[in-house]
Amino acid sequence: MQRLGEKYQSVEAFGWAARDSSGHLSPFVFSRRETGEEEVRVKVLYCGVCHSDLHCLKNEWHSSIYPLVPGHEIVGEVTEIGRKVSKFSIGDKIGVGCIVDSCRACESCREDQENYCTKSVATYNGVHYDGTVNYGGYSDHIVVDERYAVKIPHTLPLASAAPLLCAGISMYSPMKYFGLAGPGKHIGIVGLGGLGHIGVRFAKAFGSKVTVVSSTAGKSKDALEIFGADGFLVSTDEDQMQAAMGTMDGIIDTVSASHPILPLIGLLKPSGKLVLLGATEKPFDLHAFSLILGRKSIAGSAIGGIKETQEMINFAAEHGIKAEIETISMEYVNTAMDRLAKGDVRYRFVIDIANTLTVTRS
Amino acid sequence: MAKSPETEHPNKAFGWAAKDKSGVLTPFHFSRRDNGDNDVTVKILYCGVCHTDLHTIKNDWGFSYYPVVPGHEIVGIATKVGKNVTKFREGDRVGVGVITGSCQSCESCNQDLENYCPQMSFTYNSIGSDGTKTYGGYSESIVVDQRFVLQFPEGLPSDSGAPLLCAGITVYSPMKYYGMTEPGKHLGVAGLGGLGHVAVKIGKAFGLKVTVISSSPSKEDEAINRLGADSFLVSSDPQKMKAAIGTMDYIIDTVSAVHALFPLLGLLKVNGKLVTLGLPEKPLELPIFPLVLGRKMVGGSDIGGMKETQEMLEFCAKHNITADIELIKMDEINTAMERLAKSDVRYRFVIDVANSLSPP
Numbered sequence: 001m002q003r004l005g006e007k008y009q010s011v012e013a014f015g016w017a018a019r020d021s022s023g024h025l026s027p028f029v030f031s032r033r034e035t036g037e038e039e040v041r042v043k044v045l046y047c048g049v050c051h052s053d054l055h056c057l058k059n060e061w062h063s064s065i066y067p068l069v070p071g072h073e074i075v076g077e078v079t080e081i082g083r084k085v086s087k088f089s090i091g092d093k094i095g096v097g098c099i100v101d102s103c104r105a106c107e108s109c110r111e112d113q114e115n116y117c118t119k120s121v122a123t124y125n126g127v128h129y130d131g132t133v134n135y136g137g138y139s140d141h142i143v144v145d146e147r148y149a150v151k152i153p154h155t156l157p158l159a160s161a162a163p164l165l166c167a168g169i170s171m172y173s174p175m176k177y178f179g180l181a182g183p184g185k186h187i188g189i190v191g192l193g194g195l196g197h198i199g200v201r202f203a204k205a206f207g208s209k210v211t212v213v214s215s216t217a218g219k220s221k222d223a224l225e226i227f228g229a230d231g232f233l234v235s236t237d238e239d240q241m242q243a244a245m246g247t248m249d250g251i252i253d254t255v256s257a258s259h260p261i262l263p264l265i266g267l268l269k270p271s272g273k274l275v276l277l278g279a280t281e282k283p284f285d286l287h288a289f290s291l292i293l294g295r296k297s298i299a300g301s302a303i304g305g306i307k308e309t310q311e312m313i314n315f316a317a318e319h320g321i322k323a324e325i326e327t328i329s330m331e332y333v334n335t336a337m338d339r340l341a342k343g344d345v346r347y348r349f350v351i352d353i354a355n356t357l358t359v360t361r362s
Numbered sequence: 363m364a365k366s367p368e369t370e371h372p373n374k375a376f377g378w379a380a381k382d383k384s385g386v387l388t389p390f391h392f393s394r395r396d397n398g399d400n401d402v403t404v405k406i407l408y409c410g411v412c413h414t415d416l417h418t419i420k421n422d423w424g425f426s427y428y429p430v431v432p433g434h435e436i437v438g439i440a441t442k443v444g445k446n447v448t449k450f451r452e453g454d455r456v457g458v459g460v461i462t463g464s465c466q467s468c469e470s471c472n473q474d475l476e477n478y479c480p481q482m483s484f485t486y487n488s489i490g491s492d493g494t495k496t497y498g499g500y501s502e503s504i505v506v507d508q509r510f511v512l513q514f515p516e517g518l519p520s521d522s523g524a525p526l527l528c529a530g531i532t533v534y535s536p537m538k539y540y541g542m543t544e545p546g547k548h549l550g551v552a553g554l555g556g557l558g559h560v561a562v563k564i565g566k567a568f569g570l571k572v573t574v575i576s577s578s579p580s581k582e583d584e585a586i587n588r589l590g591a592d593s594f595l596v597s598s599d600p601q602k603m604k605a606a607i608g609t610m611d612y613i614i615d616t617v618s619a620v621h622a623l624f625p626l627l628g629l630l631k632v633n634g635k636l637v638t639l640g641l642p643e644k645p646l647e648l649p650i651f652p653l654v655l656g657r658k659m660v661g662g663s664d665i666g667g668m669k670e671t672q673e674m675l676e677f678c679a680k681h682n683i684t685a686d687i688e689l690i691k692m693d694e695i696n697t698a699m700e701r702l703a704k705s706d707v708r709y710r711f712v713i714d715v716a717n718s719l720s721p722p
Contacts, residue, residue, distance in 0.1 A: 107631075107632070108632050113632070116632040116633075116655075116656060116657060177657070246480075270470055270475065270478040271478075271539075276650055276653060276654060277654065278650075278654075279650050279651045279654040279655070280650050281651070283624075283647040283648050283649045283650065284647075284648045284650060285645040285646075285647070285648070286623075286645055286646045286647070286648035286660070287645050288638050288640065288641055288642055288645075288646060288662065289641060290662075291638065291660070291661060291662025292638070292639070292641065292662035292663060292664045293478075293662070293664055294478055294662070294664070295478060295536075295539065295661070295662060295663050295664060296661065296662055297540075297659050297660065297661030297662070298648065298653070298659065298660050298661075299653060299657065299658065299659035299660070300650065300652075300653030300654030300655070300656070300657060300658060300659075301654065301657050302654050302655060302657065
């Protein structure tokens with residue numbers, strides 16, 4: 001019996017999938033469609049491990065479809081192009097991020113903000129327009145419409161470019177949109193993880209002053225010496241937080257767990273903006289006074305559009321910005337997930353797919 | 363020995379004050395300072411009754427210093443101007459709003475945003491720049507630094523123009539700052555009271571499509587026929603709210619009680635903005651998913667700076683925007699406060715101070 005997602009398509013594929021919400025990954029034989037007219041087939045070289053992969057594997061958002069092949073920070077090489085493809089040639093190094101399709105007609109799509117299209121299709125655990133379930137980048141290859149892939153300039157090392165496709169754009173987009181990028185701006189970045197560390201590098205490249213706000217005092221050295229932050233605040237240290245009140249033009253908050261935002265609002269200057277990236281189910285307590293007295297605002301942001309992702313990649317190439325990664329083999333992925341759950345990674349795992357994903361059949 | 367309100371300053375003054383958190387207002391003798399070189403003395407003609415006056419006399423926010431003489435929507439005539447005063451002459455019709463002091467040297471003050479100065483002082487219930495307590499517009503006259511006095515434009519009536527000094531600027535300022543003024547865009551106004559009804563008029567003047575969002579179906583006729591709103595959405599009707607999902611570019615939320623933000627955020631389009639102006643006593647619940655999935659924003663705003671308050675008055679004069687008021691006498695104020703607590707007013711009380719405040 002054919003279940004949703006297991007409709008046999010013409011090209012055999014191989015990857016690692018979780019079969020249930022234990023999230024445990026293991027070898028998985030599946031199939032992908034033929035390369036469409038406007039599509040490219042990509043041999044996956046590297047795939048970043050995003051915290052979303054972990055949330056999804058464990059069905060924390062109650063929408064996971066198993067078997068689930070995660071991975072949306074994909075860097076690979078084009079091996080086949082459809083006859084109408086104009087953006088890429090065989091051999092090109094390209095990236096695929098969090099979405100692989102959208103409605104292409106709504107206002108968001110028309111304004112190159114496919115990430116806000118209500119019908120956008122996720123790279124993994126999303127449902128393609130032909131009804132098949134999408135499998136992500138923890139696999140040997142992927143097929144994608146050329147509109148949703150970006151070119152990786154040859155000056156960017158591939159493995160450390162992979163996390164830019166989700167973590168990178170997630171930080172770049174709000175910095176630009178909310179006017180926090182540039183000399184004279186003081187940005188706070190809350191959380192020094194996969195997103196936060198890249199955010200510091202982007203912000204410094206923009207010429208902004210950057211303060212990292214973290215609950216982990218031990219990250220101070222990396223923040224200041226490796227990533228170039230100008231300051232570091234321990235969020236649990238009331239004196240430090242008090243002294244920094246009213247000093248920031250904007251804050252990008254990468255923390256995904258529920259946490260108090262009143263102290264963060266206090267760090268903002270008048271007219272300051274707090275941008276939240278981590279979507280939690282539980283609402284936050286909002287003290288209206290804290291926004292009103294100082295004309296402050298809170299907004300959300302989610303990845304970025306494809307055009308903007310290309311712009312971000314080009315910017316990263318120009319400024320030598322890459323993620324700080326720990327390259328792992330495919331076999332190590334379950335251990336990596338356990339470590340990621342504890343925040344034990346500096347600062348992104350990237351799976352060396354090409355060299356370590358070996359086809360096995362059970 | 364500490365000075366009493368009557369002897370604190372050289373000039374006798376008279377008004378009505380609340381003495382404790384019962385909030386009952388009664389005649390009150392106090393005093394005002396001499397008119398300094400930078401000051402304007404204003405004989406008060408009218409004073410609007412703002413919901414903040416009610417919150418303050420009842421000590422809802424916990425920082426009332428009794429006796430409290432409320433009133434920060436003041437229109438009057440300049441009777442004295444200090445020698446450094448250039449903007450006003452005796453006989454000018456002037457307004458005084460929510461703030462009467464600031465440091466005048468910080469970044470906010472230098473950007474004409476005195477309302478965000480950390481040392482800003484309020485027209486009443488505040489410590490002014492001279493270190494003494496401020497008393498507001500439920501009184502015969504007031505002495506104010508020229509920086510905090512406004513020219514009342516010709517053509518703008520003194521009585522129905524008075525509420526613009528708080529209600530008007532409170533909605534005008536965020537509409538300008540958050541870019542909620544693009545003609546053809548769709549504005550939702552949540553809550554139809556003192557602020558809400560002015561927001562509808564200002565929204566229409568900006569060329570916006572305006573929908574009033576209210577829990578009271580009975581307000582629909584007025585909203586559309588009297589105030590000029592384009593449509594009316596009953597917030598307690600789940601079907602109507604569902605049909606309106608993702609249709610609004612902006613929302614001005616004037617509701618002062620604790621209320622749910624989730625349904626309002628749902629009404630916004632992608633990149634939509636909600637400005638919250640009410641000051642509830644407890645925190646609101648802020649759902650995060652709608653913000654992240656639609657890049658939506660919730661912002662606050664607090665009155666406006668002096669320069670933009672003047673700009674707002676000119677704008678309202680040009681577009682014939684005034685508040686819908688019920689004129690009352692000073693001795694009717696306690697009844698008015700009771701009615702205000704029940705939202706029983708269309709849509710602002712204004713005290714006819716000059717004609718009804720009589721010292722014994």
